[in-house]
Amino acid sequence: MSALGKVVRAGVGRKRVQTLVMVLTTMMSVTACILAVGLLVAAQGPYQRSFADRHGAHLNVLYDPAKASPAQLAAAGRAPGVTASAGPYPAVTVQPRSGEDTTLPPPGSPLPPMTLVGRAQDGPMDGLRITMGRWVQGPGEVVFLDGHSPLAVGDSMRFPGLPGQPTLKVVGLADSVSWSADGWVAPEQVAGLTAPGTTPAAQYLYRFARAGTDAEVETDHAALAAAVPPGALARATSYRPAQQEADRTASTFVPFVTAFGLLGLAMSVLIIGVVVSGAVTAATRRIGILKSLGFTPAQVARAYIGQALIPAGIGTALGVLGGNLLSVPVLGIARKALRGGLLGIPLWVDLTVPALALAAVVGTALVPALRAGRLRTVEALAVGRTAPGAKRSAARGRAGLAGLLAGLQNGIGRLPVPRALSLGLVTPLHRPGRSATTAAAVVLGTAGVTLCVGLTLSLGLLQDGLEAGRTSKVVVEAPMEGPSKPADQLDEAAVARAIEARPGTRAWYSSVPAPVTLAGNTGRSEAIAFTGDVSWGGYQLVSGRWFDGPGEVVVGSTYLRTNQAKVGDTVTLTDHGRTAPAKITGEVLTTGDVVFMDRVALAPLGGAVAAEAISFHIDLTPGTDANAYADALDGVVRPMGLSAEPGEQHINIVMLAMNTLAGTLTLLLSVVAGLGVLNTVLLDTRERVHDLGVLKALGMSPRQTVGMVLTSVCGSGLVAGVIGVPIGILVHHRVMPAMARAAGISVPEADLTVFDLAVVGPLILGGLALALLGAALPATWAARTRTATALRTE
Numbered sequence: 001m002s003a004l005g006k007v008v009r010a011g012v013g014r015k016r017v018q019t020l021v022m023v024l025t026t027m028m029s030v031t032a033c034i035l036a037v038g039l040l041v042a043a044q045g046p047y048q049r050s051f052a053d054r055h056g057a058h059l060n061v062l063y064d065p066a067k068a069s070p071a072q073l074a075a076a077g078r079a080p081g082v083t084a085s086a087g088p089y090p091a092v093t094v095q096p097r098s099g100e101d102t103t104l105p106p107p108g109s110p111l112p113p114m115t116l117v118g119r120a121q122d123g124p125m126d127g128l129r130i131t132m133g134r135w136v137q138g139p140g141e142v143v144f145l146d147g148h149s150p151l152a153v154g155d156s157m158r159f160p161g162l163p164g165q166p167t168l169k170v171v172g173l174a175d176s177v178s179w180s181a182d183g184w185v186a187p188e189q190v191a192g193l194t195a196p197g198t199t200p201a202a203q204y205l206y207r208f209a210r211a212g213t214d215a216e217v218e219t220d221h222a223a224l225a226a227a228v229p230p231g232a233l234a235r236a237t238s239y240r241p242a243q244q245e246a247d248r249t250a251s252t253f254v255p256f257v258t259a260f261g262l263l264g265l266a267m268s269v270l271i272i273g274v275v276v277s278g279a280v281t282a283a284t285r286r287i288g289i290l291k292s293l294g295f296t297p298a299q300v301a302r303a304y305i306g307q308a309l310i311p312a313g314i315g316t317a318l319g320v321l322g323g324n325l326l327s328v329p330v331l332g333i334a335r336k337a338l339r340g341g342l343l344g345i346p347l348w349v350d351l352t353v354p355a356l357a358l359a360a361v362v363g364t365a366l367v368p369a370l371r372a373g374r375l376r377t378v379e380a381l382a383v384g385r386t387a388p389g390a391k392r393s394a395a396r397g398r399a400g401l402a403g404l405l406a407g408l409q410n411g412i413g414r415l416p417v418p419r420a421l422s423l424g425l426v427t428p429l430h431r432p433g434r435s436a437t438t439a440a441a442v443v444l445g446t447a448g449v450t451l452c453v454g455l456t457l458s459l460g461l462l463q464d465g466l467e468a469g470r471t472s473k474v475v476v477e478a479p480m481e482g483p484s485k486p487a488d489q490l491d492e493a494a495v496a497r498a499i500e501a502r503p504g505t506r507a508w509y510s511s512v513p514a515p516v517t518l519a520g521n522t523g524r525s526e527a528i529a530f531t532g533d534v535s536w537g538g539y540q541l542v543s544g545r546w547f548d549g550p551g552e553v554v555v556g557s558t559y560l561r562t563n564q565a566k567v568g569d570t571v572t573l574t575d576h577g578r579t580a581p582a583k584i585t586g587e588v589l590t591t592g593d594v595v596f597m598d599r600v601a602l603a604p605l606g607g608a609v610a611a612e613a614i615s616f617h618i619d620l621t622p623g624t625d626a627n628a629y630a631d632a633l634d635g636v637v638r639p640m641g642l643s644a645e646p647g648e649q650h651i652n653i654v655m656l657a658m659n660t661l662a663g664t665l666t667l668l669l670s671v672v673a674g675l676g677v678l679n680t681v682l683l684d685t686r687e688r689v690h691d692l693g694v695l696k697a698l699g700m701s702p703r704q705t706v707g708m709v710l711t712s713v714c715g716s717g718l719v720a721g722v723i724g725v726p727i728g729i730l731v732h733h734r735v736m737p738a739m740a741r742a743a744g745i746s747v748p749e750a751d752l753t754v755f756d757l758a759v760v761g762p763l764i765l766g767g768l769a770l771a772l773l774g775a776a777l778p779a780t781w782a783a784r785t786r787t788a789t790a791l792r793t794e
Contacts, residue, residue: 021682022308023315025271025675026357029264030319031326032668033353036261038327038345039661040254047177047246051239054127055084056177057205059220061236062091062115065202068232073202079227081220086125087204090190091117091181099156099167106627109645110479111150111157116142117180117203118187125205126178133172139189140166145182146173159193166192179242180205201234214240251742255735256455256658260448260665267444267669271676273364274437291377301369308365309358316354324350330664420704423695424711427684435716438680442720443727445673446767450728450755451735452666453763456659457754458736458747463655465540465589465748469511472537472617472647473626474633479643490611491640492531498636499616504624509534512614514602516575518595526592527573529609531599536619539596542746543567544586550601554586557745558593573597575605589748612641670770677713677774685709685778692782693790702783709779713771721767728763729755 050056063073070088077085095113098105105111121128121135128135131146133153144151151157151170158167174184180203185193190200208220217238225233287300295303327345412425428435464471476495492510499508509532516527534546544567547554553571560566567587573580580601588596602609620629626646634644685692692705700708733752740747755763 018679018682018686019311021675021679022311023318025672025679026312026315026361027319027322028668028672028675029267029271030316030353030357031322032264032267032665032672033261033357034320034323034345034349035326035330035668036257036264036665037349037353038323038331039257040261041346041349042331044250044254046250047243051177051243054129054177055125055207056239057086057126057180058178058208058211058217058239059206059224059236060126060178060180060239061204061206061224062201062234063088063204063228063232064234065199067230068228072228072232073204076204076224076227077206079223081208081210081223082206083209084125084207085204086123088202089117089119089204090187090200091115091203092190092193092200094159094162094193096157096159096168098151099158099169102151102155102157105150105645114150114182116183116185116190116193118185118190118200119203121174121184125207126176126180128174128176128184131173131175133170135172135174136184136186136189137171138186139192140168141171141185141189142168143172143174143184144170145179146175148179148182149173162193162195164192177242178205178239179237211239214238248743252739253658253661254742255738256451256662259451259731259735260662260669263444263448263451264665264669264672267441267448267672267676269360270437270441270444271672271679273360274434274441274676274680288375288377291375297370297374301366304369305362305365308361312358312361316357319357320350320354323353326664330661418704418707420700420708421711424708425715427688427708427712428716430688431680431684434680434683438676439716439720441673441676442717442767442771443724445669445770446720446724446763447728447731448666448669449766449770450725450763451731452662453759454729454732454754455662455736457759458732458751459655459658461540461751461754462589462740462747464538465751466591466745468538468540468589469617470647473620473624474618474630474644475615475647476618476633476637476642476644477615478612478641490614490642492614495616495637495640495642496532498633499618502629502633502636504620504629506619506621507533507536508616508618509537510599510614510616512599512609514597514609516573516602516605518571518573527595527597529597529599529602537617540589540748540750542587542589542748544584547585547596547598547601549598550603551580551582552585553582553595553597553601554588555584555596556588556590556592556594558591559595560584560587561744562593573601573605575602578605580604587746589745589751591743591745616642617647673770674774677771678777681709681713681775681778682781684712685782689782689785689790692785693787696785696787696790705783706779709782710772710775713775714768717768717771718764719767720771721764724767725760725763729760 065073073088076082093113093115096111098107098109098111100107102109121130128143130143133143136143142157149170153170153172156167156169158165168185168189194200206220206224208216210216211220217240221236221238224236287304290300290303291297324345331345412422415422415425417425476499496508496510499505509530511528511530514527514529518527539546541554542557544554553573555565565571565584567584569584570581571584573582582597582601588594618629620626630644630646637644695708696705732755736747736752
């Protein structure tokens with residue numbers, strides 16, 4: 001081994017703690033960067049990648065085999081524009097009830113109508129990917145479309161209206177990029193799910209040469225309809241809704257992943273720079289020894305760059321491994337929310353991020369190594385126990401920055417605090433550049449934590465607003481199926497009296513789709529009319545106010561955007577030739593194209609509504625059991641043609657994914673910032689270990705030593721909190737609206753202003769806590785160092 005190699009090896013082995021810190025710092029920095037870049041790549045066109053990989057279908061078509069022969073259906077695959085087809089697969093549309101072993105919904109509850117297809121998991125088109133459980137292995141089992149399953153894996157559903165009352169157990173969930181069915185069963189199971197006197201439909205899947213827009217898909221649909229006998233094409237569903245939902249969801253991920261990625265990148269560069277340059281600068285005296293032995297400045301620079309690259313290279317390799325391992329669960333959640341995307345980190349990310357990290361190590365090590373290499377041998381050897389730069393500062397006197405720092409040290413020394421604490425407070429002034437860089441990293445860490453807390457609070461409130469109308473503890477509505485048929489004329493007053501008389505009722509309101517349209521509306525708005533107290537329903541207003549009686553409506557962002565309208569405009573409600581003006585008084589938070597109004601607003605239009613569509617939403621007093629309440633109320637409303645069921649709890653996978661990803665990235669950023677503080681305090685303590693020995697010899701106790709070291713980071717920690725929290729709030733106020741715009745909604749002011757004093761106070765102290773945690777280990781080491789050992793250290 002050459003002399004240069006021995007120097008590199010000895011330098012790495014001699015300072016084991018510093019080497020370990022450098023390994024951990026680069027590892028966490030690279031892990032955070034790989035994960036952030038991987039998430040950003042995953043959010044770029046995830047649906048398109050999955051659609052191509054699994055040969056998605058542009059149209060899923062159900063044919064009536066009684067109106068077309070197999071040959072005619074097969075010939076439709078040669079219709080104009082068709083490039084590929086698959087099928088036929090037997091399909092049935094059914095409406096089962098939940099089985100006896102289900103808990104949510106309760107046993108016997110009607111489930112929504114669903115289309116079940118008998119086919120294999122793999123095929124020439126629309127390959128299905130199991131996301132939970134397994135694929136069907138025979139009759140008696142079903143796999144549902146992930147994200148749209150009415151039951152959980154392990155639950156069952158039964159068909160009381162079919163011969164033999166068959167039962168199917170849910171054995172898995174699968175992802176379909178084409179949404180080709182609600183669920184899948186074994187092909188031989190379809191016959192048992194077919195009502196007597198009917199035949200299963202035949203499903204075909206198609207790809208077309210041109211299907212990039214809704215208009216092109218509609219043209220393709222018309223071509224298929226023209227290729228078969230009239231009435232043979234029973235139903236066709238397009239891939240476009242799935243694509244639009246996935247693209248909209250992916251767009252909401254980009255702003256916050258970009259923000260975290262930039263924070264992580266900036267922090268990683270800062271911390272790596274602090275760690276590497278500090279390690280080289282701390283070895284200035286040893287560099288003088290090497291020069292006295294005949295090493296040239298270039299050799300000295302290469303030696304210390306090598307000493308930095310070895311632990312950094314190990315940390316980078318571990319960071320690549322950690323980033324890829326952590327990406328498995330993180331990207332799995334993101335993939336489920338995005339309905340597609342990456343299953344792992346792309347190879348180019350695994351190569352680019354480590355290359356940039358090592359380049360940053362070389363760049364930050366090169367400057368101090370060259371500077372130290374150009375020092376005269378005597379000057380480098382004279383560093384000894386004097387902090388580098390002290391002599392130059394003394395030579396310049398109290399002029400400029402040196403004078404300012406000296407004045408600050410004198411001012412801190414006169415503070416009425418114990419001497420150990422005042423010594424700690426002036427420590428950052430000995431290395432102002434290093435201290436400022438570390439404080440900047442803590443600022444970014446605090447900003448990341450602030451952004452994460454703000455996103456979590458805002459997304460929670462936003463989800464509550466989007467779930468408004470579906471958070472009722474009990475819902476009374478017409479049963480979807482069963483012996484009790486909805487009454488033609490519903491006595492709503494009797495239902496209201498039954499609800500109000502039931503013990504445990506806190507509030508209620510009813511809603512019903514209104515058969516009205518808005519004159520000049522260019523969208524597909526759905527009108528909903530309310531009766532009762534809707535204030536507890538959770539609806540949030542982006543702007544304006546809630547309607548107050550007839551002649552007023554509130555609308556969603558989609559309506560305003562589609563019709564280029566604004567709050568304060570007047571619209572015209574129409575129904576069978578009758579009209580009534582209404583003023584838009586507010587914009588409500590919703591992803592749908594809806595118009596909300598008071599039920600009395602329908603009176604000038606005739607006021608007719610479908611009785612079977614009315615639903616009553618009930619809130620309960622604290623402590624009331626929803627199941628017992630619903631059972632008791634059900635017995636009262638059944639004779640009226642209604643049923644009472646406990647409300648369902650909805651889990652939004654997109655919100656869950658965002659909170660999980662934000663929390664993971666914030667934890668990584670916090671660890672990186674803490675390691676940066678640990679390294680800085682460790683370098684400062686090691687450089688001044690002789691001074692520490694003198695203080696111990698003069699009577700400084702271990703407790704005072706710990707206090708001195710911890711106090712050295714208190715100032716920078718508090719400053720980082722004061723600066724980092726406003727930065728995090730500013731980023732939050734930019735990221736949240738960008739995410740909302742991508743989702744096609746606006747953010748209510750209440751969901752954005754989540755940083756009150758109870759939140760901001762702990763966040764500011766969080767910068768201090770982060771700094772103290774990073775300094776805890778060096779403080780413990782300093783307290784345990786023996787006086788004689790410290791005095792002998794150069």
